[in-house]
Amino acid sequence: MSSHSNELSRRRFLKLSAVGLAAIPALSLLTQRKAYADELPMLQESDTQAQAMHYTNDATKAGDGRQANAFCHTCQLFTPVGDGTTGTCQVFPGKRVNHNGWCVAWTQKAG
DSSP states (O other), X not given: OOHHHHHHXXXXXXXXXXXXXXXXXXXXXXXXXXXXXXXXXBXXXXXXXXXXXXXXXXXXXXXXXXXTTOOGGGBXXXXXXXXXXXXXXXXXXTOEEETTOBOTTXXXXXX
């Protein structure tokens, strides 16, 4: 192997090592985020923002305007947490919602 090839291999190794080391804190943040989401309080139907968005913990009890397949877990704004029976919603930051819930911001997941 020529000296030039060794130099390129060393450079590539150093670059890949730097990327790998940079990924460690990012992975740590991802695991902390999940634990944090598990600890968020549940959104209550009596919450002012929940009422403004006509949120209900049980979508089958929602009024007119709800499609049959419209549940939080079928919404693109929902991210499941833990066992998936609850999750976070972009509409209600800092709170968890029931996966069988619904609100007027419901938007069908793609796919």
